[in-house]
Amino acid sequence: MTNPLRAIWEYLKEISGENAYDRYLAVHDATHPDKSPMSRGEFYRARQDEKYMNPGSRCP
Amino acid sequence: MGNSLRRYGIWVGIAIIGAVCWGVLALSRGETVNAAWLLFAAIASYAIAYRFYARFIQRRVLETDDSRATPAERLNNGQDFEPMDRRVLFGHHFAAIVGAGPLVGPVLAAQMGYLPGTVWIIVGVILAGAVQDMTTLFFSMRRNGKTLGQMAREEIGPVGGVAALIAVLSIMIILLAVLALVVVNALAASPWGAFSIAMTIPIALLMGVYLRFLRPGRVLEVSLIGVGLLILALVGGGWISESSAYAEAWTFGVNAIAIALIAYGFIASVLPVWVLLAPRDYLSTFMKIGTILLLAIGIAFTLPSIHMPKATEFAFNGQGPVFAGALFPFVFITIACGALSGFHSLIASGTTPKLIQKESQIRFIGYGAMLMESFVAVMAIIAATTLDPGVYFAMNANPSLLGDTVQSASQAVGGFGFSVDPQTLTQTAQNVGEDSIIGRTGGAPTLAVGMAQIFSGILGGPALQAFWYHFAIMFEALFILTTVDAGTRVGRFMIQDLVGNVVPAFRNASWLPGNLIASGLIVAGWGYFLIAGVNDPLGGINQLFPLFGIANQLLAAVALTVGTTILIKMGKLRYAWVTALPLLWDASVTLTASYQKIFSTNPSLGFFAQRAQAQQSLDTGKVNDVMAALGAQSLDDVRQVLTNTTVDGVLSILFAAMIIIVIGDAVRVWFGIIRGGTEPELSEAPHEQSRLDSEGREIEEREPVRAGS
Numbered sequence: 001m002t003n004p005l006r007a008i009w010e011y012l013k014e015i016s017g018e019n020a021y022d023r024y025l026a027v028h029d030a031t032h033p034d035k036s037p038m039s040r041g042e043f044y045r046a047r048q049d050e051k052y053m054n055p056g057s058r059c060p
Numbered sequence: 061m062g063n064s065l066r067r068y069g070i071w072v073g074i075a076i077i078g079a080v081c082w083g084v085l086a087l088s089r090g091e092t093v094n095a096a097w098l099l100f101a102a103i104a105s106y107a108i109a110y111r112f113y114a115r116f117i118q119r120r121v122l123e124t125d126d127s128r129a130t131p132a133e134r135l136n137n138g139q140d141f142e143p144m145d146r147r148v149l150f151g152h153h154f155a156a157i158v159g160a161g162p163l164v165g166p167v168l169a170a171q172m173g174y175l176p177g178t179v180w181i182i183v184g185v186i187l188a189g190a191v192q193d194m195t196t197l198f199f200s201m202r203r204n205g206k207t208l209g210q211m212a213r214e215e216i217g218p219v220g221g222v223a224a225l226i227a228v229l230s231i232m233i234i235l236l237a238v239l240a241l242v243v244v245n246a247l248a249a250s251p252w253g254a255f256s257i258a259m260t261i262p263i264a265l266l267m268g269v270y271l272r273f274l275r276p277g278r279v280l281e282v283s284l285i286g287v288g289l290l291i292l293a294l295v296g297g298g299w300i301s302e303s304s305a306y307a308e309a310w311t312f313g314v315n316a317i318a319i320a321l322i323a324y325g326f327i328a329s330v331l332p333v334w335v336l337l338a339p340r341d342y343l344s345t346f347m348k349i350g351t352i353l354l355l356a357i358g359i360a361f362t363l364p365s366i367h368m369p370k371a372t373e374f375a376f377n378g379q380g381p382v383f384a385g386a387l388f389p390f391v392f393i394t395i396a397c398g399a400l401s402g403f404h405s406l407i408a409s410g411t412t413p414k415l416i417q418k419e420s421q422i423r424f425i426g427y428g429a430m431l432m433e434s435f436v437a438v439m440a441i442i443a444a445t446t447l448d449p450g451v452y453f454a455m456n457a458n459p460s461l462l463g464d465t466v467q468s469a470s471q472a473v474g475g476f477g478f479s480v481d482p483q484t485l486t487q488t489a490q491n492v493g494e495d496s497i498i499g500r501t502g503g504a505p506t507l508a509v510g511m512a513q514i515f516s517g518i519l520g521g522p523a524l525q526a527f528w529y530h531f532a533i534m535f536e537a538l539f540i541l542t543t544v545d546a547g548t549r550v551g552r553f554m555i556q557d558l559v560g561n562v563v564p565a566f567r568n569a570s571w572l573p574g575n576l577i578a579s580g581l582i583v584a585g586w587g588y589f590l591i592a593g594v595n596d597p598l599g600g601i602n603q604l605f606p607l608f609g610i611a612n613q614l615l616a617a618v619a620l621t622v623g624t625t626i627l628i629k630m631g632k633l634r635y636a637w638v639t640a641l642p643l644l645w646d647a648s649v650t651l652t653a654s655y656q657k658i659f660s661t662n663p664s665l666g667f668f669a670q671r672a673q674a675q676q677s678l679d680t681g682k683v684n685d686v687m688a689a690l691g692a693q694s695l696d697d698v699r700q701v702l703t704n705t706t707v708d709g710v711l712s713i714l715f716a717a718m719i720i721i722v723i724g725d726a727v728r729v730w731f732g733i734i735r736g737g738t739e740p741e742l743s744e745a746p747h748e749q750s751r752l753d754s755e756g757r758e759i760e761e762r763e764p765v766r767a768g769s
Contacts, residue, residue, distance in 0.1 A: 015151045016279040016342070027138060044277035048334055 020047065071111065078104025085175060085370075092365040095442045098174070099359065102182055102438045106431045109186040114427040117191065121627070121635040122198050124419035129750040131204045132415050141205075143756050144415040146424055152415075154429040155345045156407045157193070158352070160239055160504075160540045161397025161612075162433050166441035167503035168605060169394045170452065171382040173371035174445040176391045178438065184392070184399030185434035188642035192616055193404045194426030195623040195639055200409035201416055202744045208409045208619055214743050215625045216726050223722045224618045225558075228406065230714070231611035232551045233582070235403075236325070237589030238608040239540045241600050242502035244317045244590070246533050251310035252301040252493055253530060254317070257537045258310075259293035260343070261324075267339035279342055286343045287350075290538075294530055301493060314594045321544065322587040329548040329579040337545050344539035351535045355439050355511060362517040368445035368452065373477065381457035381476055382501075383602050384664040385656060389649040393609035398437025400646060402615025404430065417756045443510030444503075450480025451488055451497070455506050458599030459499030460691035469498045493526030501601045504540075508532035551582035592704050597697035598670065598690050603708060606657060610715050613650045617719050620646060621726045628730050629740035647723060654716035658709060664690060667709035674702040 013019045021043050028037045038046065081101035085093065118124050135141040144152075169177040200206055206214070209228065213221025247253045267286045275281065300306045312320075328336045374380030375387040383394060397403070408426060416422065444452065453476050454462065454469045462469040466482035473480050489497045492512055497505065512529035516522060553569065555578040560567030566574040593600025620643035627636045660666030663673050663686050673686045677698045692698050732738035751759050 011147065011151075012280060014145065015148045016283070018277065018279045021277050024138065041273070041276040045272060045334075048272070048338055049332075 017047075020044075071108065074104050074107050078108065085178070088370065092367055093174075093370075094363055094365055095359060095446065096363045098178060098366070098438065098442060102178075102435060105182050105186065106435070109190070110423075110427060110431060113186060114190065114194065114423045117194060117427075117638055118420060118423045121632060121638050122195065122422075124198070124422060125747075126418045126420050126754065127750055128419055129748045129752075130201060130416050130419060131413065131745065132417060133750060133752055134745075134748055135204065135414075140411075141414045143417040143752060145756060146417060146421045149412065149415050149417075149421075150425050150429055153407065153412045153425050154432055155349065156411070157401075157404050157429060158348065158433045158436055159397070159543055160242065160536060161401060161403070162437035163440045163507055163536065164242060164503035165395040165397055165609070166437045167444040167506050168382050168456070168601070169391050170368055170441055170444040171372065171380045171456065172375035172387055172391060173369050174366055174441060175370045176375055176387050177395055177441050180391050180395055181399045181434055181437045181441065184395075185430060188616075188620075188645065189398075189400035189404070189434065190427040190430035191638060191642060192400060192402075192619050192623070193408045193430045194422055195627075196405045196408040196619050197413055197416075197426035198419075198422045199623060199626050201413035201419070201422065204745050205410060205414040208405050208615075208622065211409065211622050211626075212618060212722075215622055215629065216722070216729055219725045220618070220621070220722050223718050223725075224615075225554075227402075227611070227614050227618055227715075227718055227722075229551065229554055230711070231403070231608075231615055232547055232554075233585040234589065234604065234608045234611050234711075236544055236547045236551075236582075236586035237593060238601075238604050240318070240321050240325075240544055240586065240590045241593045241604065242504050243321065243537045243540050243544075244314050244594055245500055245502035245601070246504045246508070246537060247312070247317050248314045249311055249496070250301075250494055250533075251307040252297040252526075253533050253537070254312055255300045255310045256290075256293045256297035256530060256534050257541070259296065260290065260340070260534075260538055260541070261336070263289045263293065264336050264339045264343065267343065268335050271339060271342075272334045282339070283342045283346050286339065287346060290343070290347070290534065294527065294534055297530060298493065298527065315591070318587075318590050318594045321541075322583055322590065324541070325544050325548045325586070326579055326583045328545040329552050329583070330575055333549075337542075337549065340538075340542045340545060344542040347535045348539050351532070352436055352439075354515065355443070356435075358511070358514040358518050359439055359442055362514055364442070364446040364514060364517070366442065366445045367447065368449050372449075378662075378665065381453060381461060383605055384662075385606070385653070389652040389656075390606065392649040393606055393613060393653045395437065396609050396612040396616075398434050398440075400613065400616050400642065401433075402612045402617070402619055405615060405619030417752060418750075418754060440507055443507050443514060446513065447506065447510050448480060448484065450478045451484065451509070452506060453478050454480055454485055455497050455500045455509070456503075457499065457501075458602055458691050459501065460597055460599070460693065462499045464498070466496075466498065491522065491525045492529035494529075501599060503601075504533060504536045508536070548579065548582050548586075551585075552578040555581055592700075592707070595700060596704055597692040597701055598704075603704060606653065607708060607711060607715075610650055610653055610657075610712065613646055614715050614719050617643060617646050617650060618722050621722055625726050625729055626742070628733055629742050631740075633734065643723075647719060650719055651716060654712050654719075657712045658716070663687075667705045667712060671702060671705040671709065674698045674705065678702065 021040050024043055025037055078101055081097045081104065084097045085101060132141050132143040136143065166177050199211060203211060209221055209224045212224040247257060263286055267282050271282050300310055378384060378386035450473050453473045462472045466485040469485060470480055470482045485498065489495060492509055508529050511532040512525045515528040516525045556566045556569060556574055565571055589604060593604050596603055620639045623639035624636050624643055627639060656665055657667055661669050663669045673684060677684045677687050683692055683695065683698055687698055692701055733740045753759055
């Protein structure tokens, strides 16, 4: 049933943020079905800007 | 009954395997020992620590409570607060904590033999490093993801808070300088390396545009394209190095590369993130994880032999040519990442705690990810110690002691008590496609030679060694440059925030003058140390790496002090040793190292002893014997030594003073509580019932039976 390659692929999609827009759409449709959601481009641009406005830190 | 017997039987088995492996490592008398013993000693120790010690900390000391909603659940905004699958969060957290640190430190520490470094990496992570990461993660999570600095201010007091801030800024500056120095040493006089790294800039630009405008959010696709182009750049570098005309055009000296790095750091910090930083981030994360996996597979398949002795005499006499100082305290300073790294407390507070689904997951994410990083450090020490020790010392000793030719280097290595014939040095350089490997300090080239030998053992044979060497250099340089890029930006934001207290306009991150001034200040800070290090007659890595280690461990002291304070405030005095003992160890190591760096009369070790010799040489107008033996050849060199040692010495004093202030201030708070004079004030966010199950799914309409605890 669970193909390991497929599982890795799903994991990669999840961890890289590739499916973040799909998740956003799902949440958006559930919460504000009346408003039109951001387009894919708008969503990722907003997310990228937001993420790096507060860059936090990373290890050496 | 039978079941639990079987369960414990497994653990007894693992303990025996671990003990046997440790025994073989400790007692081996032969010329070489197989890396497998080291691998299994590490894995068995980690397994036991994770199963028993981490569980003890989670259940008894911290008492995580899965019925308590985490900030990710309570404050879920779909952005920085969001319950994230624990496996995904583990990946993010691991990618954020592991960098060049666990790869460089162990390589340098290998001068003392394989055992001191290995023992510290494994024991240190179990009792100190992973504990720090896990407790900081927990305390920050209970405080809605507050940063270490905020926690220090609230739990200890304003003095601790300010000290933490200064510690973070200064570690950032030293860290960036040391990392940039590693890259400079790897790329100098290497047309292949310089070309392929330079190509990462247009590749990142292309990826940035693609990701922002052409196919937004297609991260995997663009990363795949990026990695493909990287490999092309690597192959192209090989062609460049073979054509004499192009090779000359791409051959740069250390100063040219240093200045290019400084300019790059400034530009990258000023530009919007999507241009360079974001695409680089993806590229370097994929390369990082991929290469670490490859290294693990390579070591597991080839099971190389370790040629470095168990412990060299440098562990005891402190005369090592890679860095000065004896085993205690300098192994524990040199290997920070992989064993105990204060830097992690910045990631464990702030970003990761806002994404945790369930409190109990701090063990997997905090402790587990740190164990993984420690394993990376073990692999680095394996890669470095599989090299011929003579080659190792010819690559890592202060270049001015080695001279310019293979003959002089061979002679110098003989002087260290090891031997390598000139032929071997020429051959090793040829195998990896470089003109020379002599005096390539900084750890990265050594690791790359080790990795090239391991990789070519599984794929490509000797023919591909040069390719694998430059692959390894490229991967290290790539993520060091990403750290330089990101670190400069973090520093810039900190300065903007700091100056913003006085000039409010600075707070606005998109205000260009503020951006330019703050970026300039940070770049000037690390750029100064980089240029000084590149031209340091005593060897930049030799002088700067201990400072970096001390700064990193200073931050760990802050994190462990905060942790101990919170444990005492929670009424867990009898468990406070969990963070207090690592703190005691960390403080003794750091303060002893600082003491020796400041007060040692041995001119190869003490900054001020070096300074006195430099001063004496200047006074007499002649380079004295001590200075000459350390590597200063002219009066200009001596002047440089005078400046560098003054700056480094003053910094050492500053770091030691910070440690004493932070711990002293905290001890005051501890005794206040223990004596009962002051009421402990915990600033935890209040308990709220969780509505998520252990897999992060919403629990259906079921009213909580039990409220509060």
